[in-house]
Amino acid sequence: MISGAEIVIRCLQEEKVEYVFGYPGGSVLHIYDALFKQEEVKHILVRHEQAAVHAADAYSRSSQKVGVALVTSGPGVTNTVTGIATAYSDSIPMVVLCGQVPTAYIGQDAFQECDTVGITRPCVKHNFLVKDVKDLAVTIKKAFHIASTGRPGPVVVDIPKDITAQVCEFDYPKTVQMRSYNPVVKGHLGQIKKAVQILQEAKRPIIYAGGGVILSEAAEKLTVLARKLKFPVTNTLMGLGAYPATDPQFVGMLGMHGTFEANNAMHYADVVFAVGARFDDRVIGNPEHYGQEKRRVIHIDIDPSSISKRVKVDVPIVGNVNEVLDEMLKLLDGDVVTDPDVADWWKQIDQWRGRDSLAYRQSAHIMPQYVIEKLYEVTGGDAFVTSDVGQHQMFAAQYYKFDKPRRWINSGGLGTMGVGLPYAMGVLFANPGAQVACVTGEGSIQMCIQELSTCKQFELPIKIINLNNGMLGMVRQWQEMFYSKRYSQSYVTSLPDFVKLAESYGHVGMRIEKPEDVEPALRKAFTEHKNDLVFMDFIIDPGANVFPMVAAGKGLTEMILAEDL
């Protein structure tokens, strides 16, 4: 017989969990004690619970494994909510273990009590309150199972303190059966055949690939399929890396800040092949302005509720993208009926490409786009890039050409400022020795800046690329364009001296103010300071804006281009 606390740790060992990101407190003291008595599961002490969840989230994003966080009851839990909601929006598999007040105190407004199940319910895939120590192991098993199967997502397990003290026999189930939870994996063969037929008839096709391709580890299959068909491919913000950005068939990211060619191709396509993507508002803009009457839409998604939610789908295929693409490739390998003729379509696309919509104006100041271009060169295009939210995020997405999945780590769905630094930490734990850059802004970085301390404790050689425009740039851009330049609260004044700040934590700080210093500074950071955390404060042109842009509520062809202004 072992205690509930020991059961928790044994479960993590059984799940082969390497790292738990967490922060201790009263209701998890037994668990922390059990953690202390073993070495298999390593604990990463963060400086704020939000960062623990973000780090666990990025650990998963960059490795496919389930991320794990451990926090105490009450404020420990409420501090995790932003992180949980962020992971939920992007379908990231994660298990969050939360302490709770003892069972007998629940409902009595006890010290550090909160309704964890109630507070997290709308932003988790599922959550549990453990009421009996005998249910503990099977509940944790279910949590890992639910988090990592079907459409992945975060699962919260709320564990009262008394449960962690009680003892019982430990028996970790190998598998769990739940009559109410049986996600579909294989796609319907009839539908798949129909889809292949339509793809072969296409004259103006577009492959529109999203985060689902990455989550189901299907990037390679997608690439094979696209090359076989010679179709243009666009990736969503969440899908970057699902198809290699340096491949000639790649037309760039689409959406609010997508390329001219990607957005036009998406709009004028006669066959839209959506793979693990969900036609969200930042991608297609206003669905009423989207696309052609005679268009046919094929959609693969593991979540039936994503299909025909915003755009009517002609051939829905519910299933795991990986498995469905497998079936499609088999069909295409067989006797192909026709070879789609897409030569004219490519001519049209090349014309759109000629518009060079990512060209940006020159300046005496450092342009943020230029920093990303140089970052790409210096890292050989092979770094893990995490980002925060704002203009810098869009610049990173547009100018860093991701050739591999799981290299671009950002909060696409919720758009959470503050994720960048904890994301970089999670990435490094999952990929020790990798080059990791955190592209951020002076606004966002301050939302989780305390993690510089965690980075010192665990010696994480993250390269922070702070695109410092002294403004909440993305907010300012909208105010400039849609609010007659009334810059309400979008200035960040009283900024710290980031160099000194980094140094005070024991890191290396650099301030870069001239365009000619950008590349040497980056080289220095990635070579001489390979093993240091380097905070690079790039003072950039404060007027730089992100283009192209599809204003909220507009259609994909109603793009504002850099030179239109």
Add this chain to the structure above:
Amino acid sequence: MRHIISILIENESGALSRVAGLFSARGYNIESLTVAPTEDASLSRMTILTRGSDEVLEQITKQLNKLVDVVKVVDLSEAAHTERELMLIKVRATGKDREEMKRMADIFRGRIIDVTESTYVIELTGSSAKLDSFIAALDAGLILETVRTGVCGIGRGDRILKV
């Protein structure tokens, strides 16, 4: 369009709030909701009366199916079914109204289940429309209190919702 959604759901604490939370978070409407355990005590059956376009209803059923505790969902109103609602209504029953109330209850096949010198409690079962017309048929000033269970329904014949 009016729809009756029947749900089999694990009889766990919090299951109801997951369903209610889903409806409010996504802006779906609930006109009535009933829930109670089935013959298998580990399962609850929930009936939700809602309104929405075909697209909204498709999303409602898909989203309900996505809830981990939900075992099965059907839109009962898609095919032959029967539905019932129970109402208890307390009315003033004095003087000439006393006889009139008794007569009205009889016409609607209601039963008087509590009697005092000045009041009756009438029990009435039927479609929601029938309960509505009973209320409409009474003098509004005589109605003291009403309580309705909300609709519950079941498929006809071989249409069975079971695990």
